[in-house]
Amino acid sequence: MANILWSNIFRKGESELQVITRMWQETPLFNNIPERHIAFLCEKMHLRDFKAGEVIFTQGDQGAGAILVLEGEVRVSAQKTELALLGSGDFFGEIALAAPERRTADANATTHSRLVYFLRQDLVEWIEYEPRLGAAFLLNLSATLAQRLFEANKLIAAET
Amino acid sequence: MTLQQSPYLQTLKLLAIVIAVCLASFYLISSVLIPVIISFTLYALFQPAVTYLVRHDVNHSLSIVIVLVVLLITSMLMIGFALPALLEQVSLLQARLPEISSQLGRLLTEYGEKLSAKVGADIDVSAITLSFLSKSSSLGQAVLINVSNGLFNFIIIFILVPFLTYYLLKDFKRVRNALMNWLPNSSFELGWLIYYNVSTQLQAYVRGVMLQSLIMATFTAIGFSIIGLDIPVLLGAITGLFNLVPYIGPIISIVLSLLVGAAMTPFDPTILYLSVVVIVSAQIFDNAVVIPSIVANAVNLHPVQAILGILIFGSLFGTIGIILAVPAIATGKIVFKNIYADMANASLKAG
Numbered sequence: 001m002a003n004i005l006w007s008n009i010f011r012k013g014e015s016e017l018q019v020i021t022r023m024w025q026e027t028p029l030f031n032n033i034p035e036r037h038i039a040f041l042c043e044k045m046h047l048r049d050f051k052a053g054e055v056i057f058t059q060g061d062q063g064a065g066a067i068l069v070l071e072g073e074v075r076v077s078a079q080k081t082e083l084a085l086l087g088s089g090d091f092f093g094e095i096a097l098a099a100p101e102r103r104t105a106d107a108n109a110t111t112h113s114r115l116v117y118f119l120r121q122d123l124v125e126w127i128e129y130e131p132r133l134g135a136a137f138l139l140n141l142s143a144t145l146a147q148r149l150f151e152a153n154k155l156i157a158a159e160t
Numbered sequence: 161m162t163l164q165q166s167p168y169l170q171t172l173k174l175l176a177i178v179i180a181v182c183l184a185s186f187y188l189i190s191s192v193l194i195p196v197i198i199s200f201t202l203y204a205l206f207q208p209a210v211t212y213l214v215r216h217d218v219n220h221s222l223s224i225v226i227v228l229v230v231l232l233i234t235s236m237l238m239i240g241f242a243l244p245a246l247l248e249q250v251s252l253l254q255a256r257l258p259e260i261s262s263q264l265g266r267l268l269t270e271y272g273e274k275l276s277a278k279v280g281a282d283i284d285v286s287a288i289t290l291s292f293l294s295k296s297s298s299l300g301q302a303v304l305i306n307v308s309n310g311l312f313n314f315i316i317i318f319i320l321v322p323f324l325t326y327y328l329l330k331d332f333k334r335v336r337n338a339l340m341n342w343l344p345n346s347s348f349e350l351g352w353l354i355y356y357n358v359s360t361q362l363q364a365y366v367r368g369v370m371l372q373s374l375i376m377a378t379f380t381a382i383g384f385s386i387i388g389l390d391i392p393v394l395l396g397a398i399t400g401l402f403n404l405v406p407y408i409g410p411i412i413s414i415v416l417s418l419l420v421g422a423a424m425t426p427f428d429p430t431i432l433y434l435s436v437v438v439i440v441s442a443q444i445f446d447n448a449v450v451i452p453s454i455v456a457n458a459v460n461l462h463p464v465q466a467i468l469g470i471l472i473f474g475s476l477f478g479t480i481g482i483i484l485a486v487p488a489i490a491t492g493k494i495v496f497k498n499i500y501a502d503m504a505n506a507s508l509k510a511g
Binding site: 046048050054055056057058059060061062063064065100102117119121125129130 | 211215337360
């Protein structure tokens with residue numbers, strides 16, 4: 001099972017950094033950002049292992065950045081209602097990239113998961129050196145947050 | 161909630177552990193504490209330059225070498241230009257020391273006699289003067305011993321600092337990441353938040369304070385030469401250096417410039433008033449212009465917290481304690497605030 005997952009994530013001859021770079025590149029956050037700049041950022045990111053059932057964060061925790069699921073599965077919920085089930089290549093917690101706000105939902109690993117942390121401070125430092133690309137990234141981030149808000153509004157409208 | 165479960169107490173407990181670990185680390189490296197502090201200061205100052213070069217496709221190690229070589233050449237040039245003038249001023253001050261003590265003795269006798277006449281009591285001015293002079297001479301001897309010890313320390317610093325700075329610039333982030341990876345998953349984000357808040361504040365503080373000292377040194381050196389005080393460059397440099405110690409440093413600078421002014425021949429009290437005017441106007445300029453634009457928000461401490469901290473750290477750890485008091489208390493405040501926010505949230509969820 002592990003080998004199938006492994007071969008799904010890693011293409012032939014790809015290093016871990018290349019996989020992480022490719023996965024972030026495929027997210028809307030890095031639209032129009034050249035690969036070598038994404039790779040530079042990915043070098044600063046942090047890989048963490050979570051056991052099945054382990055808490056990643058809970059509502060109200062201080063958030064330090066966005067998280068990409070490299071392997072495994074993550075359940076995002078609020079007030080015990082499941083909001084999303086995320087798999088390899090998905091990301092969450094991006095509000096913490098925009099502002100030092102508290103987490104708005106709970107996140108748990110449902111299987112053994114490997115997660116990549118992209119911290120806000122690394123983004124801030126990168127923007128200082130690459131303001132033009134930083135502006136492009138922030139526009140992507142705004143669009144992603146707007147999309148999430150739109151989806152949340154739709155969910156609330158459906159419930160009422 | 162019981163008192164033992166209070167997030168405030170839990171945070172205090174955790175903070176006490178952090179302080180104990182820091183003190184133990186300082187104790188372990190106490191013999192090389194000064195070179196370590198200087199190296200970290202240089203790291204904070206020059207790390208942005210290295211990152212700038214790396215971002216422009218220069219190899220990391222080469223970027224560090226370029227920055228260190230530029231720093232070394234600049235310091236050599238500065239020492240080459242400034243050292244002869246500074247040494248000349250130190251020897252001038254040395255030559256004037258007997259004059260300063262006799263002038264002080266004369267002043268004390270004069271004012272003592274006036275005071276005795278006014279209050280009608282008999283004050284033994286000569287005894288006070290004698291005790292002052294003997295204390296000054298033993299202080300002078302202590303200074304000489306310190307200078308010879310200082311030379312040995314200077315050599316150690318001169319050898320150690322470039323090595324330490326090179327390796328900090330090269331490997332600090334790698335070592336830091338490895339250490340942060342030891343954090344359990346539950347504290348990983350909190351750990352990084354605290355680290356970033358502390359390091360951002362400390363780096364801003366170090367850069368701000370260095371620039372502030374340079375501005376103060378230039379301001380007072382120019383002021384002292386305009387009013388015609390002796391050894392203006394040396395006094396300016398000392399004032400800039402003492403400015404690293406908030407609140408207490410400027411008072412020491414005033415006393416020092418008054419001593420030099422009192423030793424000038426012919427004695428002119430105007431020079432004493434003018435030196436105080438120079439330092440006070442430098443302080444006004446510092447507080448009104450330099451601090452708000454350069455050091456502002458670097459540390460968010462109430463003046464009372466800062467003064468008490470300086471006095472307590474000074475009595476516990478001496479000169480190093482005085483210099484490190486403000487950044488250490490600011491760091492403690494950030495650590496406490498972040499851990500407390502986390503504990504309070506956890507206790508809220510636990511009900």
